[in-house]
Amino acid sequence: MAGSALVVGAGVGGLATAIGLRRAGWQVSILERRTEVERYGTAFGIHPTAQAALDRLGVGEKFLARAVPYRTARIRTPEGKALAALPLERIERKAGRPEMLISRPYLLDILLAELDALGDVTVTFGRQVTDVEALAAEHDLVVGADGIRSVVRAARFGAGSAPRGIGTVAWIGIADIETHVHGETWGEGRFFGMTPVEPGRTNWYAAVPEAATADELRGYFTGWHEPIPRILAETDPSTWIRYEMRHLYPALPTFVDQEKVALVGDAAHAMTPNLGQGACTAILDAEALTRAIAAYGVTRLGSALRAYDAERRRSAQRVAFGSRNLHRFMATRRTWLRDSLLRLLPA
Template sequence: MVVGGGIGGLAAAIGLRRAGWQVTVLERATGLPVTGTGLGIWPAALRALGALGVGEQARRRGRPQLGGEFRRPDGSRIASMDMRKLIRRYGETVHLITRPALLAVLAEALPDGVVRFGTPVTDLAGLTDRYDLVVGADGLRSVVRAGLYGDRYPLRHTGTVAWRGVAPVEVAVGGETWGRGTKFGVTPEGPGRTNWYAVRTAPPGWRPAAGDLAELRRLFGDWHDPVPRLLDAMTPDEVLRHDVHDLTPLPSYVGGRVALLGDAAHAMTPDLGQGACQALIDAVSLAECLGAGVEVAAGLRAYDQSRRPPTQRMAVLARRAGRLGQVRHATRLRDGLLRLALAAGPPG
């Protein structure tokens, strides 16, 4: 039983079926989403999609990222992402794809009836009594994780709030602009559409008194193009806002016949764009570790040993990158550190 029909859950279902398992996915939503923001799928995650047999479909639904620049609010450049370096190192670049498109690719690889929509899970105990394996792919506030650990490893607020959405404006190349404790990012989605996101420092539960769109225009309205054009094209109901959290590191991603993956195991800040990517890699690793003839307990130990160290390192790096973006005063030092980090190369 896979709990959660998001990216990690559907990928796990595909991988486990290919490894010989009979799989059911329980998803609380009533169907696949038709709207959603964009994702950057890095080379390692593209390889994971290839291992699931859907790599080419995902590439066709998306588009290669041509580059990206980091700028200051006045438009001056801090640094550029060298996608040629990424291609030389890993053989290909990042591919941009919307979340709904990627979920559709994954869902199409599963037979009808595998995913049971509109079926929330509220308790882990009833599943472990009935299934040889339970996979918790149920996200940031995982019921499966709570069943294993209770509240011993809570979510941690990062000191930031984020907005995101899609605007009916076309930009050629994506990137981020860093202000003082603020950040605005864009990624092209396709003709006439651009994904955007914005971040500012804020305490838990903070809400802008004048409303989200008014706050965005106050913070970013005088920044360089295309930020004002995007803001002008937005309507209040198209703006999503949420506090940014990550997860206290877990001592194990497995317990008994239960495995956690994706945000349920290692929810990280979005600063490196690795959440969906790591969930895909988790899913492939889990399926590989639980192949034919492998005893479940041994396979789960191997999965934990394979995935917990690299994902927890990635979460630490993402948190540090997020803190760098919260700098309000030593911006020259911050910009220098950002250039050094990009020179070292992005996480493949």
């Protein structure tokens, strides 16, 4: 038997959850505070496990039509010397398919189009949820997919876990320049990454202790190997996105509450972007939650939520912990020690 669900937030986690619930026969509504889908954002890395979850949600083929493989990448010094390889070849060998990259707007479009095709899902834009209890009274299930500053989390799980800054600013963008110098360049307390995203363009990201303006950001990478200065010089800073790197701290003791509420994605375990797993973990959460709900049905919703929590919480929190630790390693000022360790890895 199916029930009625309210999903708060139309990001990757919320849209993927709505697809899974609708496929399980549930009545689904989504409330999104923005007035339309925010069609900005750069590229998401999508690991093979998350690609398999997209397959199970029925959007795998559409995903592959817009995504590009990420096969070869190196970690370099600011002078351009390769220190080690990112483990992309190993990932592909093990999983039988490569890591993929897709632009955020494309992924959102694919998920929205699938919801449209499934039919009977109401997506209401311009509705900022404030009263979670009222929504819980009206629906069998409320899913908090409302990002790092989740109101669902605050209302149902308390304020004990909250976003915490890590003293680093990230800038991201997509340049209309194609390069084959993919991977990351690690300097002292800062790093710069470049990945493919679509023909003729390069997805880039930079992390520095502080940079309020584009010129300050450029200053951190003066003298670094090409095409880093070129990307920063030749692309329009008005298209760049700046944000403070944060994660949810401390980790939540549960992702579910009282047989009624579940958290997915950043609402449950916002993490630093170092491992490139923010979108992947949101997709894995959405697929695991909706698979459990389909298996147990509305009459055993409590069991479904507990099964979801058991499958996803430790795993997502391990990734978040790993990402935070990787950040410390990447952004260290003891570069000699870090680079010596990197040289021990396969080049």
